Amino acid sequence: MSTNWGLPHYEVDHEWGYGIAFKLVAPQPLDPIRLEDMARDLMKEIADECVKQGATMIGHVKCILHTTGGWVKADTIGAKYGVYVKSELANPQSEGTLVINSIIVGLDKNKIIDITKTLGKAIPERYGFTATALDKKGMT
Amino acid sequence: MKVVQIAGFLGSGKTSILLEASSKISQIYKKRVALVVNEIGDVPVDAKVIEVAGMKVKEIAGGCICCELGPSLAASLVDLADYFKPDLVLIEPTGVAIPDQVKVAIAMSTRDTDAEIEIGPVIVLYDAFRVDELLENETVNNFIMRQVLNADVVAISKVDLVDEERIRYCERMIRGINTRALIIRLSVVRGDGMDELIRILLEPGGTPIGGRVG
Numbered sequence: 001m002s003t004n005w006g007l008p009h010y011e012v013d014h015e016w017g018y019g020i021a022f023k024l025v026a027p028q029p030l031d032p033i034r035l036e037d038m039a040r041d042l043m044k045e046i047a048d049e050c051v052k053q054g055a056t057m058i059g060h061v062k063c064i065l066h067t068t069g070g071w072v073k074a075d076t077i078g079a080k081y082g083v084y085v086k087s088e089l090a091n092p093q094s095e096g097t098l099v100i101n102s103i104i105v106g107l108d109k110n111k112i113i114d115i116t117k118t119l120g121k122a123i124p125e126r127y128g129f130t131a132t133a134l135d136k137k138g139m140t
Numbered sequence: 141m142k143v144v145q146i147a148g149f150l151g152s153g154k155t156s157i158l159l160e161a162s163s164k165i166s167q168i169y170k171k172r173v174a175l176v177v178n179e180i181g182d183v184p185v186d187a188k189v190i191e192v193a194g195m196k197v198k199e200i201a202g203g204c205i206c207c208e209l210g211p212s213l214a215a216s217l218v219d220l221a222d223y224f225k226p227d228l229v230l231i232e233p234t235g236v237a238i239p240d241q242v243k244v245a246i247a248m249s250t251r252d253t254d255a256e257i258e259i260g261p262v263i264v265l266y267d268a269f270r271v272d273e274l275l276e277n278e279t280v281n282n283f284i285m286r287q288v289l290n291a292d293v294v295a296i297s298k299v300d301l302v303d304e305e306r307i308r309y310c311e312r313m314i315r316g317i318n319t320r321a322l323i324i325r326l327s328v329v330r331g332d333g334m335d336e337l338i339r340i341l342l343e344p345g346g347t348p349i350g351g352r353v354g
Contacts, residue, residue, distance in 0.1 A: 016236075019183030057277050059150035059235060062185045064192070071192045073185075077151035077270060088192075099188055101181040103150055103235070105280060 016059055018112045019101040022120055024065070024129040029092030032072070034127060036085045039063055039074035042123040043083045046102055047076050049115045056106030067096035097134070098124065141221050142258045143229045143249075144341055145242050148265030149274060149284050150235030153297040155186045156328045157265065158232050159193050161338055165228065166195075169342060174198065174226040176216055178205040180234045196224060206237040210245035217246065221255035228341060236283050239264060239290035261292035261340060265326070268310050269298040275313070288317045293324060293340055300327040 030038075047058045062075035070089035076082065102116045121131040148154050155177075162173045177187045178200045187199035198216045205213040213231070220226055233242050239262040250257050264287045267274060275281050288294055296310045311323055322340075326333040 017180030019181030019185070021183050057273060057280065059180075064185050064188045066188060066192065073189050075151070075185075077267075078273075081270060099183055099185050101179065101183060101185045103180050105277065 015109050016105060016112075017101065017103040018109065018116050019099065020116055020120055021100075021134040022098045022124065022131040023134055024096050024098050024124050024131055026094045026127075026129045028128065029094040030127060030129075031092050032070075032087055032089035035065060035072050035089065035093065036074075036087055038123060038127045039065060039072050040083045040085050041126075042100070042119060043074045043076040044079050045123060046100070046115055046119050047079045049119065050102070050104045050107055050112065051079070053111050053115065054107055055104045057104075059103035059105050061100075061102045061104075063098060063100040065096045065098045067093040069093050098131070141217075141226055141229060141255055142260050142341075143217060143231065143246050144260035144263065145231040145233055145239060145246070146263045146265065147233050147237060147239045147242070147287050147291075148235065148295075148297070149267060149280065149287065150180075151270075152235070152265040152267040153326075153328060154232045154235075154265055155189060157295075157297065157326065157337070158230050159190060159195065160328050160334060161341060162195055162228075162230055163193070164334070164338055165341065169338075171227040171342070172225065173228045173230065174220050174224055176200065176213065176220075176229060176231045178209065178213070178231075178233050178237070180204075180236070186232065196226070204234050204237055205231075205245055206233060206239075206241035210241070210248060213242070213245040214249035214252070217249035217257065218253045221249070221253045221257060225255075230341070238286055260343075262290055263293045263295060263337070263340070264288055264291035264321075265295050265297045266310055266314060267298060268296050268306055269301045271306070271310055271313070285317055288314055288321070291318055291321045293322045294318065295324050295326045295333065295337065297326045299325045299332055300330045 058078040064073040072087040074085040124131045190197040203209040
């Protein structure tokens with residue numbers, strides 16, 4: 001099926017979206033509020049960077065940090081609309097799996113991959129985590 | 141088993157509404173609910189979000205269920221019908237899926253199960269919060285128009301974030317594309333329209349298309 005701009009519909013799926021997972025480990029446990037801040041910064045900075053590099057629109061950028069003690073999720077449809085963060089975490093956490101999905105309109109797929117990979121590692125590291133990219137088999 | 145898709149463009153609130161509606165239906169109405177989530181990107185987030193909320197979820201990744209992964213959707217529905225036996229299956233297609241094509245994929249599932257599968261109405265979310273940005277983008281506008289055109293129910297989402305004038309503007313835009321769809325107003329945050337949505341989801345009727353013959 002073709003749309004009026006020439007990109008077959010099924011290719012949109014592969015052209016707009018990129019997902020990656022990271023294993024996060026920190027020497028000291030982080031408070032739930034710090035983990036929420038990290039997820040918020042991550043969403044905002046991915047969205048901002050995609051726009052800076054030429055995206056015509058943020059489709060949806062979302063993430064979930066899953067730990068043995070609960071989870072934090074965050075998403076944005078563009079920095080000007082804010083970042084929505086929600087969590088269920090009782091205690092500080094030092095390990096978890098972070099899954100990020102960036103769906104961006106009007107930006108080269110390689111740029112979406114590069115931005116998501118780079119910031120997906122850099123933002124957690126700013127908060128004291130070591131971030132290691134996982135393949136699909138390594139996901140929890 | 142009734143199957144209903146809740147479609148809508150990226151970021152329109154599909155996962156939040158699906159979670160809210162499904163948890164109410166299972167807790168208050170004591171119905172067995174399963175969710176099928178199809179997401180753009182190889183590593184899905186939405187299925188994980190639903191999973192941590194404690195709902196039964198099947199994830200279909202790596203493509204779109206309205207085209208190349210239609211058979212995967214059909215297989216998932218057969219699996220649910222035969223082993224989990226839910227009263228209701230809610231499908232969350234990708235934000236760019238074409239509802240009519242998802243319907244075809246649902247219909248395919250009836251070939252391989254004895255269970256009676258009923259296709260419910262097509263519900264499409266229409267994001268009131270960023271409607272201008274969405275409609276200004278030609279690529280995106282094209283997807284939204286097709287989704288609204290295929291809808292039996294258009295749910296204007298995030299009505300808590302906009303004023304009455306904006307909601308009426310959305311209603312006019314929707315009516316300009318689809319003259320027959322029921323239009324409702326939704327807010328997961330305030331709960332607006334959730335009872336009406338749940339009534340629509342549970343309402344008997346729809347198109348019975350199963351079970352397998354022969």
